[in-house]
Amino acid sequence: MKSKITITEIAQKSGVSVSTVSRVLNNSPSVSQKKRERIQQIIDEHNYTPSVFARGMINQTTKNIGVILPDITNPYFASLFLQIESFALKNMYATLMFNTMFSRDSRRFDTHLTEEDYFKIILEKQVDGVLILGGQIDKEDIADSFIHALNQLHQHVPVVVVGSKIEGCECLFVERNLKQGVTSIVHHFIALGHDRIGFIGGEPGIRVTSSRIEAFSKAMKSLGQSVYNPYIVTSDYYAPDGYAAMIQLLDANPDRLPSAVIAHNDMVALGAIRAMKDRGVHCPEQIAIASCDQFQLSDFSIPRLTSMDQHNEYLGRMAVLQMISAINGSDETITINHSPELVIRESCGATFKSG
Numbered sequence: 001m002k003s004k005i006t007i008t009e010i011a012q013k014s015g016v017s018v019s020t021v022s023r024v025l026n027n028s029p030s031v032s033q034k035k036r037e038r039i040q041q042i043i044d045e046h047n048y049t050p051s052v053f054a055r056g057m058i059n060q061t062t063k064n065i066g067v068i069l070p071d072i073t074n075p076y077f078a079s080l081f082l083q084i085e086s087f088a089l090k091n092m093y094a095t096l097m098f099n100t101m102f103s104r105d106s107r108r109f110d111t112h113l114t115e116e117d118y119f120k121i122i123l124e125k126q127v128d129g130v131l132i133l134g135g136q137i138d139k140e141d142i143a144d145s146f147i148h149a150l151n152q153l154h155q156h157v158p159v160v161v162v163g164s165k166i167e168g169c170e171c172l173f174v175e176r177n178l179k180q181g182v183t184s185i186v187h188h189f190i191a192l193g194h195d196r197i198g199f200i201g202g203e204p205g206i207r208v209t210s211s212r213i214e215a216f217s218k219a220m221k222s223l224g225q226s227v228y229n230p231y232i233v234t235s236d237y238y239a240p241d242g243y244a245a246m247i248q249l250l251d252a253n254p255d256r257l258p259s260a261v262i263a264h265n266d267m268v269a270l271g272a273i274r275a276m277k278d279r280g281v282h283c284p285e286q287i288a289i290a291s292c293d294q295f296q297l298s299d300f301s302i303p304r305l306t307s308m309d310q311h312n313e314y315l316g317r318m319a320v321l322q323m324i325s326a327i328n329g330s331d332e333t334i335t336i337n338h339s340p341e342l343v344i345r346e347s348c349g350a351t352f353k354s355g
Helices: 007-014 018-025 033-045 075-090 115-124 144-156 180-191 207-222 239-252 266-278 312-327
Strands: 064-069 094-099 129-133 159-162 172-174 197-200 260-263 288-291 306-309 341-343
Touching: 007 018, 007 033, 018 033, 064 075, 064 115, 075 094, 075 129, 075 312, 094 115, 115 144, 129 312, 144 159, 159 312, 172 312, 180 197, 180 207, 180 260, 180 288, 180 306, 180 341, 197 207, 197 239, 239 260, 239 266, 260 266, 266 288
Parallel strands: 064 094, 064 129, 129 159, 159 172, 197 260, 260 288, 288 306
Antiparallel strands: 306 341
16 A cells, blocks of 8 residues: 655655646646646556645645634524535635634633634634624624724735624625514514514624614514513523523513513523423413524424524525635625525414414
8 A cells, every 4th residue: 555645745756846736736737748647647656635735835825714703602603603614615625713702701711812812813823714703793883993903804814704794894794684584573473463572682782683673673563563662671692591581571561471572592582481481471372482593403392493594504605605705816795695584383373373
């Protein structure tokens, strides 16, 4: 069995430069037929398979993409990262994940690094581009220093943000449809006969929270329904926050409970259902629930969760395509058609409503 050979050794045996070998590996026409045959013979003799790094030697690329996200324990970010990683690998790019732990509970972790610190660290890894999923970029009030740091990073390597465009930010954006899902759930609940609908979860001051509450209010009013402010309880994005929000909603409205509640995501919905169970309130018979963000295993909860499928596989694919396009020199934004889809299960009470 022949020992594994390197691209440098192939160049030495062929009497050519490493860049010439790289051009042969990349099927470049700028190599004479005689040299190509000599190099190919050595490649075949040693069953050489080029790595993505060898393929990047000519254009000085590493075939690495950095991905910065605020909390890998949040199923939304975990799911989106897995889709990005999968599609990147199909295009011969590796992903380096940086979990900044930028959340309201970041004090639990022994870290003093800011997201700007991660920008410096990621450049040291010599990545070809950076994908940013959430964090400070999702805040309504973003510090000018952060935008400046982002723009500086973008001057070194392409930066693609999965999120809403920010004025003054020169990065490329892949924008999610933040409002359609909420609107679909409101229409679904109204069709089921609900007129007392609440909204729970989501952290105040974050764009996705504000957008969804705005869409909720607009959809209710467009259908001739009143928005009852005590039914809107913001908290955060995790199950304990859903629990706390539902307890607050139940305690504040004991004589006028909502008949349906929209949860920011599946984790918030699960926490809310647990709170209802502890207070002797049945889901969906007394309060129906639907979620704006479907996570894995939502089909196995009790009751099964009605959720919006945000199609993270599509978002991940578009984010990687935008990144590869930018790496190859294009500064044009890819137009996407992000369309969340309502998945009806038990928690909305559809099977319990007789009309």
